[in-house]
Amino acid sequence: MDARAGAAFDLADEAAYQAWRATKLARFPKTLAELVVEVRDPRALSSSERQALLERCARANMAIYMSGVAGDPDKEIPRRLGLQLGLRDLDSNYLADDDGISPLAVAQRSTRGEFIPYTNRGIKWHTDGYYNPVERTVRAVLLHCVERAESGGENELLDHEIAYIRLRDLDPRHIRALMAGDAMTIPARMEGDRIERPAQAGPVFSVDAGGFLHMRYTARAVSIEWKNDAATRAALTALEDILSAASSWVFRGRLEPGMGLVSNNVLHTRTPFTDSARHRRLIYRARYYQRVSAG
Numbered sequence: 001m002d003a004r005a006g007a008a009f010d011l012a013d014e015a016a017y018q019a020w021r022a023t024k025l026a027r028f029p030k031t032l033a034e035l036v037v038e039v040r041d042p043r044a045l046s047s048s049e050r051q052a053l054l055e056r057c058a059r060a061n062m063a064i065y066m067s068g069v070a071g072d073p074d075k076e077i078p079r080r081l082g083l084q085l086g087l088r089d090l091d092s093n094y095l096a097d098d099d100g101i102s103p104l105a106v107a108q109r110s111t112r113g114e115f116i117p118y119t120n121r122g123i124k125w126h127t128d129g130y131y132n133p134v135e136r137t138v139r140a141v142l143l144h145c146v147e148r149a150e151s152g153g154e155n156e157l158l159d160h161e162i163a164y165i166r167l168r169d170l171d172p173r174h175i176r177a178l179m180a181g182d183a184m185t186i187p188a189r190m191e192g193d194r195i196e197r198p199a200q201a202g203p204v205f206s207v208d209a210g211g212f213l214h215m216r217y218t219a220r221a222v223s224i225e226w227k228n229d230a231a232t233r234a235a236l237t238a239l240e241d242i243l244s245a246a247s248s249w250v251f252r253g254r255l256e257p258g259m260g261l262v263s264n265n266v267l268h269t270r271t272p273f274t275d276s277a278r279h280r281r282l283i284y285r286a287r288y289y290q291r292v293s294a295g
């Protein structure tokens, strides 16, 4: 492999891209089952369980674990699991509990009810924290399922590196447009006269200091302003086509109690769900500034 970090994502280095692409596609899991790792207790992984999770993340930027902790609402489960995978710094927002691990469930009556994650509605394709400022880039997301819904609440998952490959293969100009620093702008959020969050302009695709690809994206049309030029519009249309096609690159499944997803903030959706007295969906979500790593 090339020595220069991030060369694969440099439009001027076609050879590096082709070498990385070939390896990536050859190793990419063919089925959701290949992503699944059985672990006894996520709080205390064995070295082989940990290696298996890291290996899936290296291939597909995500791994799914099954464990025997179904129904246990202990927040130490996601926290300690993250720590064993190099995930230390949690992104806490004002809606998360103080500890930065958000319990995603249908809010009864609170501010949370205004935000889709705390409702039972479906959520379109996005990466987490796309509205964050660059110094709070969300590089990894951990979802841990305490309880499932009565029905629905499935996730679709797409490795953002696969989205990049599909777009670059279609037309490298799509990549150029989506790497522009002003490709997408999240308007300021106002709370009365006060700026709750300033406007955030940034790229869709970026490459970090370690040479890893990061993606910011949402398919939502509200609260986002796309650069209004032909190249950006064409790239977005191509990306929407990739995301809406029933593709073998997209994994689909539902987290059952005791299961979880570890990811380098891949693209994902959520289908609507219905709770019942017996099955009231509760997912813990932790967002981190680090990528999954052995370190």
Ligand SMILES: [Fe+2]
Pocket: 126, 127, 128, 268
């Ligand atoms: Fe999300």
